[in-house]
Structures are given as structure tokens and as C-alpha cells.
Amino acid sequence: MSFDFVRHRFKFxxxxxxxxxxGVLSLLLPGGIRPGIDFSSGTIMTVRFxxxxxxxxxxxxxxxxxxxxxxxxxxxxxxxxxRLRAFEQALTETIExxxxxxxxxxxxxxxxxxxxxxxxxxDSVSPIVATETVWYSMLAVAAASVGILLYxxxxxxRVPHPVRFGACAVAALVHEALLLxxxxxxxxxxxxxxxxxxxxxxxxxxxxxxxxxxITVFDRIxxxxxxxxxxxxxxxxxxxxxxxxxxxxxxGMCVILTLVALYLFGGVTIRNFILALLIGxxxxxxxxxxNASMLLYSWEHGELGNxxxxxxxxxxxxxxxx
Amino acid sequence: MRNRWRLLITAxxxxxxxxxxxxxxxxxxxxxxxxxxxSPGVNLQLGSYRFQREGATLGLDLQGGTxxxxxxxxxxxxxxxxxxxxxxxxxxxxxRVNAYGVAEPLIQTQGTDRVIVxxxxxxxxxxxxxxxxxxxxLDFRERDPATGEWKVAVATGLDGExxxxxxxxxxxxxxxxxxxxxxxxxxxxxxxxxxxxxLFEQLTRRLIGQPLGIFLDNQVISAPTVQAVISRNGVITGxxxxxxxxxxxxxxxxxxxxxxxxxxxxxxxxxxxxxxVRKSIVAGGVSFVIVALFMxxxxxxxxxxxxxxxxxxxxxxxxxxxxxxxTLTLAGIAGFILSVGMxxxxxxxIFERMREELRWGKTLGAAVEAGFDRAWSSVFDANVTTLxxxxxxxxxxxxxxxxxxxxxxxxxxxxxxxxxFSAVFTTRSLLRAIIGSSWTHNPVLFGSEIPEPVMPVAPxxxxxxxxxxxxx
Numbered sequence: 104m105s106f107d108f109v110r111h112r113f114k115f116x117x118x119x120x121x122x123x124x125x126g127v128l129s130l131l132l133p134g135g136i137r138p139g140i141d142f143s144s145g146t147i148m149t150v151r152f153x154x155x156x157x158x159x160x161x162x163x164x165x166x167x168x169x170x171x172x173x174x175x176x177x178x179x180x181x182x183x184x185x186r187l188r189a190f191e192q193a194l195t196e197t198i199e200x201x202x203x204x205x206x207x208x209x210x211x212x213x214x215x216x217x218x219x220x221x222x223x224x225x226d227s228v229s230p231i232v233a234t235e236t237v238w239y240s241m242l243a244v245a246a247a248s249v250g251i252l253l254y255x256x257x258x259x260x261r262v263p264h265p266v267r268f269g270a271c272a273v274a275a276l277v278h279e280a281l282l283l284x285x286x287x288x289x290x291x292x293x294x295x296x297x298x299x300x301x302x303x304x305x306x307x308x309x310x311x312x313x314x315x316x317x318i319t320v321f322d323r324i325x326x327x328x329x330x331x332x333x334x335x336x337x338x339x340x341x342x343x344x345x346x347x348x349x350x351x352x353x354x355g356m357c358v359i360l361t362l363v364a365l366y367l368f369g370g371v372t373i374r375n376f377i378l379a380l381l382i383g384x385x386x387x388x389x390x391x392x393x394n395a396s397m398l399l400y401s402w403e404h405g406e407l408g409n410x411x412x413x414x415x416x417x418x419x420x421x422x423x424x425x
Numbered sequence: 426m427r428n429r430w431r432l433l434i435t436a437x438x439x440x441x442x443x444x445x446x447x448x449x450x451x452x453x454x455x456x457x458x459x460x461x462x463x464s465p466g467v468n469l470q471l472g473s474y475r476f477q478r479e480g481a482t483l484g485l486d487l488q489g490g491t492x493x494x495x496x497x498x499x500x501x502x503x504x505x506x507x508x509x510x511x512x513x514x515x516x517x518x519x520x521r522v523n524a525y526g527v528a529e530p531l532i533q534t535q536g537t538d539r540v541i542v543x544x545x546x547x548x549x550x551x552x553x554x555x556x557x558x559x560x561x562x563l564d565f566r567e568r569d570p571a572t573g574e575w576k577v578a579v580a581t582g583l584d585g586e587x588x589x590x591x592x593x594x595x596x597x598x599x600x601x602x603x604x605x606x607x608x609x610x611x612x613x614x615x616x617x618x619x620x621x622x623x624l625f626e627q628l629t630r631r632l633i634g635q636p637l638g639i640f641l642d643n644q645v646i647s648a649p650t651v652q653a654v655i656s657r658n659g660v661i662t663g664x665x666x667x668x669x670x671x672x673x674x675x676x677x678x679x680x681x682x683x684x685x686x687x688x689x690x691x692x693x694x695x696x697x698x699x700x701x702v703r704k705s706i707v708a709g710g711v712s713f714v715i716v717a718l719f720m721x722x723x724x725x726x727x728x729x730x731x732x733x734x735x736x737x738x739x740x741x742x743x744x745x746x747x748x749x750x751x752t753l754t755l756a757g758i759a760g761f762i763l764s765v766g767m768x769x770x771x772x773x774x775i776f777e778r779m780r781e782e783l784r785w786g787k788t789l790g791a792a793v794e795a796g797f798d799r800a801w802s803s804v805f806d807a808n809v810t811t812l813x814x815x816x817x818x819x820x821x822x823x824x825x826x827x828x829x830x831x832x833x834x835x836x837x838x839x840x841x842x843x844x845x846f847s848a849v850f851t852t853r854s855l856l857r858a859i860i861g862s863s864w865t866h867n868p869v870l871f872g873s874e875i876p877e878p879v880m881p882v883a884p885x886x887x888x889x890x891x892x893x894x895x896x897x
């Protein structure tokens with residue numbers, strides 16, 4: 104139990120860095136993240152046929168119907184997920200010309216070839232909406248970070264340097280958000296998992312949960328600061344971490360078990376959402392123990408300042424750059 | 426004595442919650458539960474206030490239906506109050522959707538030029554789209570002398586061609602005015618453009634003393650008797666104030682054909698929706714059992730108490746969802762199930778603290794009280810940040826009409842708020858009641874024999890530590 108977390112902090116930093124490097128690289132390379140239709144616009148249709156239909160035949164049929172861009176994916180028995188560009192849906196014109204909508208053309212065309220088709224679900228998002236969603240998503244995540252920073256600053260106002268508590272919590276959550284994005288970028292490359300607006304919800308929930316966790320640790324540090332005034336800060340942080348470790352793991356465990364149950368038994372529609380929550384919450388539990396508190400120590404200990412000074416100092420001496 | 430009141434409050438709230446939550450057809454939710462009596466639902470009447478709920482309000486993704494976001498092309502209505510134009514569009518949509526016979530449709534504005542339309546249970550979406558997509562058609566009709574049926578009035582246009590008199594010739598400035606002579610009766614004043622004025626003059630000359638039908642989308646909205654020849658300006662009388670206001674909006678909407686296009690569409694089949702509901706219930710049940718087992722194994726007696734509190738939490742939260750009502754979506758249910766996992770966090774914090782206090786030699790009663798008091802600040806801080814995130818999520822969802830995300834944020838926020846009650850108030854009163862009996866005074870039941878995490882100290886600093894003295 105009496106583990107010296109602080110002494111091993113550089114190992115934790117290295118581990119945290121190592122965890123996000125593959126994901127960040129994947130993010131930076133072209134096609135970093137696979138945007139779902141919420142962000143990139145388009146149409147996703149789930150259709151069910153009465154009898155078996157070959158994937159390639161369906162693909163050709165859609166080509167015939169003028170949708171060469173269609174991507175067809177088998178879902179379960181006789182069901183397919185079809186991805187298309189966003190439908191042009193100027194309602195008034197279609198009706199005035201007596202024409203059929205794009206959807207009707209597709210459904211009629213498929214019925215003609217393969218028999219009755221049932222449209223189980225259809226989502227179509229136009230580019231106007233998609234662009235706005237991207238914008239609001241970024242805004243929401245930024246606002247959540249600022250809101251949390253300000254709240255922590257206020258909640259820890261009685262401790263010396265309260266802003267450091269907020270800043271360290273936010274730094275830890277940026278790490279978790281990057282980790283989550285990185286993992287989804289890699290998953291996108293490997294399994295074609297897309298990022299949609301539910302993913303943003305998951306990210307925000309994870310941020311909330313991670314901070315929740317960090318606060319519990321910080322809260323104990325705050326208490327021990329007052330109770331053991333004058334003690335060396337590494338002892339206080341180590342002690343606080345030891346005292347809250349069981350709780351962090353227990354809570355993490357409960358939430359993770361809940362999410363696993365949701366992943367296994369809940370609907371397929373929200374499976375990626377649950378996966379994002381799962382990854383984020385594991386990262387959050389890790390981050391509150393190994394990132395936030397360690398950063399706080401490094402800052403209090405002056406290491407953060409030294410690090411940045413060294414960083415800027417090196418730039419000034421090109422001879423040493425290699 | 427005070428604790429007895431706390432227990433009573435908890436019991437009463439739980440019973441009310443259970444009464445609200447109990448399903449109408451238990452067999453649908455509890456396997457083999459067909460023989461259980463069904464709930465009559467909530468049905469209260471206090472004077473003119475009537476409150477009725479039959480169960481949870483399900484979102485479109487759970488009950489099946491269509492969600493549309495419509496964009497009104499405001500460039501086709503230049504120089505007009507956009508809010509007014511949009512209000513007119515909504516009036517028209519509402520009337521059409523109601524005429525179509527959709528149960529509990531939702532039509533609301535989003536921003537300055539958009540309308541969200543939710544049509545639960547609508548499967549043939551093309552029909553519905555055709556219905557709502559048409560621009561409002563206003564026309565003037567006269568009765569056919571032979572059959573007595575309404576037919577669209579035709580007159581000779583400025584170019585000598587026969588023309589039907591429709592809202593096309595309306596200036597979109599119909600408004601409610603008050604007749605000064607007749608004791609300030611409300612009237613709707615309207616104005617034609619040049620062509621319309623020419624047509625209307627011929628028509629009113631022809632129809633003096635006879636009714637003139639004003640039709641919006643083939644439905645008569647007013648049939649005043651023509652009293653004088655009118656060309657450019659006219660008034661519609663004989664309407665009540667509320668009707669006059671509606672009519673003015675409708676006339677403007679009918680006169681302003683703003684093209685509408687669909688910029689977002691989400692359709693879910695009802696079978697897919699009910700499948701999701703079933704799966705969510707299973708997932709929720711499994712989650713609850715897992716969390717309960719975990720808590721009892723980790724914290725023993727308090728864990729059992731926390732499980733009871735968690736059950737009360739689930740019942741109360743669902744009851745609030747039904748009473749508010751919160752529209753439950755798939756993501757919303759996921760948020761609720763997730764909050765079950767998070768709701769025990771407050772208890773874990775408190776129990777861990779209690780264990781520490783026990784190890785530090787406090788008596789059971791004192792340890793319980795200290796556990797709750799000391800853990801409160803972190804429980805509170807942690808939940809406030811979750812509420813901040815929920816607020817932002819709600820805003821985020823509202824900005825682009827994602828009811829899915831709004832639902833998730835709302836359910837999570839309600840969950841967090843109720844968990845504060847159940848984890849702190851309920852657990853505390855239950856624990857207090859339990860430690861009143863002597864058989865519970867066994868530290869094993871509280872799992873406090875596990876060794877204490879001691880504050881690790883580097884050898885050079887041990888002097889300092891001994892000055893403080895180990896907590897006894």
C-alpha cells in the first residue's frame with residue numbers, strides 16, 4: 104500500500120506519453136479520423152430483404168440506380184447497411200414536379216430487383232448541418248474544459264496556487280481526450296469505426312467522469328495539506344493517492360462493469376458510443392492517479408518551470424540541437 | 426427520533442416512485458410476470474388541473490418514427506420579419522400534421538430558419554414529407570350556383586387571361602386590426618398586389634351579399650359575406666381575437682411561399698425500436714446485479730445498504746423521468762444505466778472514509794457520521810463538475826437539434842441529482858437505523874480488518890512524522 108508514486112513519476116509520464124503516441128500519429132497522418140455522417144454529411148440506410156441477397160449484386164443494383172458512391176455492408180440475416188451521399192431533398196420542387204424522392208427511387212429500384220424491402224432506419228444529414236456539428240462539437244469540448252478549470256480554481260481557492268489544481272486536472276483530461284481520439288482513429292483505420300455526434304457526448308461524459316475522479320484525489324490532497332501542514336508535498340501526495348486508490352479503483356470497476364454489460368446486452372446502435380465511454384473511463388481512472396497528481400507535484404516542485412526553461416533555452420543554442 | 430423521520434420520508438418516496446414506475450403490462454418487462462396486476466397509470470385531477478401519465482415517454486429511436494429538420498428558404502421572403510414567417514410555417518405544418526393524424530407530433534423552431542418535425546410512429550415517410558413539404562396554398566372560392574359547392578374563384582387578369590385568385594397575389598402583411606365602430610371587434614386586414622387587386626375587384630363586385638370562402642390548403646378558414654366592392658385592401662370580420670391572430674399568421678404563411686427543404690432526416694422502424702428497449706432493460710438489469718454483487722463483496726453490510734439505496738435510486742429516477750416527462754432515447758437510457766454505476770461512487774467514497782475512521786479507532790456510530798461528513802465535500806465537488814458537463818451537453822444538443830444528446834444529458838443530470846439524495850440521505854438513515862441493533866457491531870461486517878494504508882515516509886523525514894504522532 105505504501106507505494107511511492109511520486110518517485111516513479113517520470114516512468115508514469117513516459118507510460119502516458121507512450122500510450123498516446125500511436126493514436127496521435129494515426130490522427131496526424133492523412134485520413135486521421137473517420138467522420139460519420141453527422142460530421143461529413145451523407146446518408147446511412149439499413150434495409151432488410153425478405154430473402155437472401157448477394158452483397159455484390161446489391162452493390163451493382165445501387166450503381167444502376169445512380170449511386171456509384173454506395174458502400175454496402177452486411178449487417179445480419181438479409182439486412183444491409185448502405186452508405187450514400189446526402190439526399191437532395193428540396194421538398195417543394197420534388198412535389199411540384201411530381202417527381203419521386205431519391206429514397207423512393209432507391210426503394211422502388213431495389214423492390215423491383217429483389218422483392219419487398221423494408222427500411223429499418225435511415226439517417227440523412229446535409230452538409231449545412233454537418234459543418235455546424237463540427238463547429239459546435241469543438242466549442243462544447245472547449246467550453247467543458249474551461250468550465251471545469253474555473254470551477255476547480257474556485258473550489259480549491261483556500262489552498263496555495265488553486266489554479267494549479269484546475270490546470271493539472273484539465274491537462275490530464277486533455278491527455279484522456281487525446282487517447283480516446285487516437286484509439287478511435289486507429290479503430291477507424293482497422294475496423295472502419297466512425298466518429299459521430301454521440302462520440303462527442305461520450306467524450307464530454309468521459310471528461311466529466313475523469314474530472315470527478317481527479318477531484319476525489321485532489322480533495323484528499325487539499326485535506327491533507329491542511330491537516331499535515333508543513334509535511335513535504337511528496338508525502339502528502341503519496342499518502343493522498345494511497346488513501347483514495349481503493350476508492351478510485353472501486354468506482355472505476357463499477358462503471359466499467361456497467362459499461363461492459365451495456366456493450367454486451369445493449370443495442371447495436373449505441374455500441375460504438377459505449378466503446379468510447381469504456382476506453383475513456385479506463386483512461387480517466389488511470390489519468391487521475393498517474394497524470395493529474397504527478398503533474399501537480401512536478402509543478403509544485405518547480406520541475407515544470409525547469410522543463411519549459413530548458414526547452415526554450417535549447418532553442419537558443421543551435422550547436423547543441425543535434 | 427430524527428432518523429425515524431428520514432426513514433419515513435425515504436419509504437414514502439420509494440412507494441410513490443414504485444407506484445409511478447410499475448408497468449401497465451408487467452409481463453412485457455418481467456419474464457413470467459403476466460399474472461402480476463398492471464399499473465393504472467398516474468391520473469390526478471386537482472380542480473381544472475389534470476395530470477395523466479401512462480408510462481415513460483419514448484423517443485423516436487425507441488418507438489419508431491421520423492425526425493426531420495426543415496430549412497425554410499428565407500431569401501424567398503425578403504424584407505420580412507423572419508420569426509413571423511417561421512411562425513407562419515409552423516402553424517401551417519401543425520395543421521397539416523394534425524390533419525394527417527399523427528399521435529403526439531412535435532413541431533418546433535430551431536434557430537431563425539429551421540423547423541424540427543418529429544412524427545412518432547410514421548412509417549410511410551414519403552407521404553408525410555409530401556404533406557409537410559408543400560407550401561401553404563391560400564385561395565378564394567365562391568359557391569357554385571348549381572351545386573352549392575365551393576370552387577376556386579376565377580377572374581380576368583391584367584393581361585386579359587382568366588386567373589384563379591390565390592394567395593400568390595397577397596402582400597404578406599395581413600394583420601389584426603380593431604374595428605372602431607363595432608366596439609373594437611378584431612378583424613384581419615389584408616392587402617393585394619396590383620394583379621390581385623384587379624382580380625379581387627371583379628370578384629367582390631360579382632359576389633356582393635354572398636359568401637366568399639377563404640381556403641388554406643383546401644380547408645375553409647373563413648367565409649365572410651361580401652359587403653362592398655373591394656380592390657386592394659380588405660378585412661375579414663367575425664372572428665375572435667385568438668382566431669384573428671392565427672388567421673393573420675396563416676394568411677401570411679399562405680401568402681409567402683417559402684420553399685422548404687429537408688436538411689436532416691432520421692427514420693427508425695418501430696420493430697428496431699422495441700428491440701432496443703428490450704435490450705436496454707436486460708443491460709440495465711445485468712448492470713444492477715453486477716454492481717450490487719461488487720458492492721456487497723467489497724463493503725459487506727454497508728454494501729448491502731448501498732444496494733438498497735441503489736434500488737431506491739433507480740426507482741426514483743425512473744419515476745422522475747415518467748413524471749417530468751423526460752423523453753427516453755437509447756442514449757438516454759445508456760446515460761441512466763451509466764449513472765447507476767456512477768451513483769454508487771458517492772457510497773464508495775463514504776464507505777472508504779468510514780473504514781479509515783474505523784481503523785483510526787472511532788466507534789462504529791462515530792465512524793459512520795464522520796464518513797458521511799468528511800466525504801461530503803468531494804462527493805459534492807465531483808457531482809458539480811458532472812452537472813457542468815451535462816449543462817454543456819444539453820446546450821450542444823440544443824444548438825443543432827440533436828434530441829439524442831439532449832436526452833442523454835438530461836437523464837444523466839437527473840440521475841446525478843437523485844444519486845446525491847439516495848447515496849447520502851437514504852444510505853445514511855438506513856445505516857443509522859441498522860447500527861442501532863447490537864448484532865451489527867462486528868467490524869467484520871464493515872470490512873475494517875483490512876490493514877490501513879500508512880503514510881509512506883522517507884527515512885530522513887521520519888522525525889517530522891513522529892512529531893505529528895500517528896492518528897490513534
